[in-house]
Amino acid sequence: MRHSHPMPEGAGGRALALADRALLAVETACAALAGLVIFVLMFAGVLEIIGRGVFNAPIYGHLDMVELTMISYTVLCVSYCWRKAAHVRMDLLLRRLSGRGRWVAELLATGLALYFVTLILPGTWQYFLNAWQIGDSTMNTGLPTWPSKLAVPVGLGVLWLRLALEMLAYLRLIADPALPRIAVPTPPDPTREAVD
Numbered sequence: 001m002r003h004s005h006p007m008p009e010g011a012g013g014r015a016l017a018l019a020d021r022a023l024l025a026v027e028t029a030c031a032a033l034a035g036l037v038i039f040v041l042m043f044a045g046v047l048e049i050i051g052r053g054v055f056n057a058p059i060y061g062h063l064d065m066v067e068l069t070m071i072s073y074t075v076l077c078v079s080y081c082w083r084k085a086a087h088v089r090m091d092l093l094l095r096r097l098s099g100r101g102r103w104v105a106e107l108l109a110t111g112l113a114l115y116f117v118t119l120i121l122p123g124t125w126q127y128f129l130n131a132w133q134i135g136d137s138t139m140n141t142g143l144p145t146w147p148s149k150l151a152v153p154v155g156l157g158v159l160w161l162r163l164a165l166e167m168l169a170y171l172r173l174i175a176d177p178a179l180p181r182i183a184v185p186t187p188p189d190p191t192r193e194a195v196d
Helices: 011-054 062-075 078-083 092-096 099-134 146-175 190-195
Strands: none
Touching: 011 062, 011 078, 011 146, 062 146, 078 146, 092 099, 099 146
């Protein structure tokens, strides 16, 4: 039986928690899709090795498939990793901060990340549209390139939503540091991980 977490008090806290859960479901789906792509790619790699080595029959276009799928499994799971604090964080200084100072520093870092994602997101969408409109394909096998180019604005778009939601969460904690943490990534404790 699935247990639901109690909803925080206050309309703002409830709305933030619901938005966080909804976005986490999207992020989990994107990460699962990225994992599925990796699995299929590994399976195709095994078939390629067996086909080439045993039967002298390599998979036609295998290299093109690898090149086209690489971007999907790197970008689609970025937001999920960000939410889980599974990405590389330079938080030695942040760990020493507490209260409003910590949340202000987190807000500034997240705001900077949101700024850069906002800058590059329109270009990635245009890049996908160009590939779609001209029917861009790989030179050797003629595989369409637009699916892999679509993965970039999708992954970055989900990350943009996560960063924007996170900024709201930090503003809430700056206003009242005693509030429960909602939609805020909690990095793992390296000393606890070393002991475990």
